[in-house]
Each structure stands twice: as C-alpha cells, then as structure tokens.
Amino acid sequence: MDSVGRGLAGWLATMSAEDTDPLVEAVRQRIGRLARQFDRILDDVANDQDISRGDWTALSVLVRAGRPCTPSDLGRELGLTSGTVSTRIRRLAAAGFAAPAPGGGDARSRPITVTRRGRQRWRAATAERTRRERELLRSALDPQQLAAVDDGLAALLGALEQRLGAGGTHDLPRHG
Numbered sequence: 001m002d003s004v005g006r007g008l009a010g011w012l013a014t015m016s017a018e019d020t021d022p023l024v025e026a027v028r029q030r031i032g033r034l035a036r037q038f039d040r041i042l043d044d045v046a047n048d049q050d051i052s053r054g055d056w057t058a059l060s061v062l063v064r065a066g067r068p069c070t071p072s073d074l075g076r077e078l079g080l081t082s083g084t085v086s087t088r089i090r091r092l093a094a095a096g097f098a099a100p101a102p103g104g105g106d107a108r109s110r111p112i113t114v115t116r117r118g119r120q121r122w123r124a125a126t127a128e129r130t131r132r133e134r135e136l137l138r139s140a141l142d143p144q145q146l147a148a149v150d151d152g153l154a155a156l157l158g159a160l161e162q163r164l165g166a167g168g169t170h171d172l173p174r175h176g
Contacts, residue, residue: 004029041132049125051095058088059097059114059122068101068111079168097121 008026015025046053061077062069069077075085089112092098097118101111114122137146161167 002030002033004033038133041129041136045125045129045132048128049121051097051121051125052091054088055091055095055097056122056125058092059118060126062098062112062114063119063122068113070109070111072109074112092118 004026008022008029011029012020012022012025042053042056046056049056051059057078058074061074065073071082071085071089074080074088075082078085080088089098093100093112095118097115098112099115101113103111141149
C-alpha cells in the first residue's frame with residue numbers, strides 16, 4: 001500500500017467536508033506526491049550533473065527554442081524576474097553553457113544562445129533523467145498499465161487545460 005492509501009482515511013476524517021469525494025481526493029493526493037517524486041529525480045540528476053535545476057531549466061528553454069533568446073524571452077518562459085534571469089544568464093555564461101548571440105544590444109536585451117558545452121550538459125542531464133524515469137515506471141507498471149495510466153492522465157490533462165488553460169511546458173524548480 002502506498003502513502004496515500006495508508007493515510008487517506010485519516011485525512012478525509014479531518015476534512016469534515018461533506019462533499020469531498022474520497023476517490024477524487026485520492027487521485028489528487030497521488031498526482032501531487034508523484035509530482036514531488038519526479039521533482040526529486042530532477043534535483044538528483046541536476047546535482048549529479050553539477051548544475052542547478054534552474055540553470056538546467058534555462059538551458060532547456062534555449063535548446064527547445066532552437067534560436068537565441070532574449071533575457072525577456074527567458075523570463076517570460078520561466079516566470080522569473082529580470083534580476084533572476086540576469087543572474088541565471090551570468091551563471092550559464094561563466095560555466096560556458098551559454099553565450100551572447102552575435103549582434104548588438106545591451107546586456108538586458110541582447111539574445112543569448114546555448115553553447116556546444118551547454119548543449120552537451122543539457123543532453124547528458126536529460127538522458128539521465130529519462131533513463132531514471134523509464135527504469136522506475138517500467139519496473140512498476142507493465143506496458144498495458146503504463147498505457148492505461150497515460151490514457152487516463154491525457155484525458156484529465158486535456159479536460160483541465162480546456163477549463164483552466166495550458167500549463168507550463170518546463171519542469172520548473174520550486175524556488176525559481
């Protein structure tokens with residue numbers, strides 16, 4: 001039995017909400033706890049790759065964009081302030097993972113691009129993340145179960161996005 005199964009009855013008893021659906025609450029609790037477990041994988045891989053999770057996420061934006069990005073682009077995509085973006089860009093440049101794109105502009109608006117070294121670090125971290133996740137998921141679920149979970153989550157995410165709008169596409173660190 002998982003941690004939700006062990007604690008759900010007690011949690012429901014403290015809620016005193018008459019309209020709480022135990023199955024919905026169990027699903028919500030499990031999704032949240034799974035998300036935190038996947039966050040642990042991201043943190044562990046970032047640590048193993050000697051990069052902060054925030055810097056890895058910024059590299060992901062640069063790699064996925066396929067073009068140089070302005071600091072404003074990064075801030076918008078990552079939900080960060082301009083000061084935090086400037087710090088992140090300085091760290092990436094100091095590590096040799098990003099560099100100013102050719103062309104003009106001052107530091108606040110000049111596009112940056114991922115370097116070969118940055119792309120290699122991003123690839124290594126991403127490959128390790130996907131390896132760990134594949135190993136965990138395939139060891140817990142057979143292919144039919146995995147497909148069923150995917151189908152159910154796709155239906156849930158589609159309904160939520162239709163009602164609430166699309167969420168972010170990047171695995172954002174908890175603290176910027």
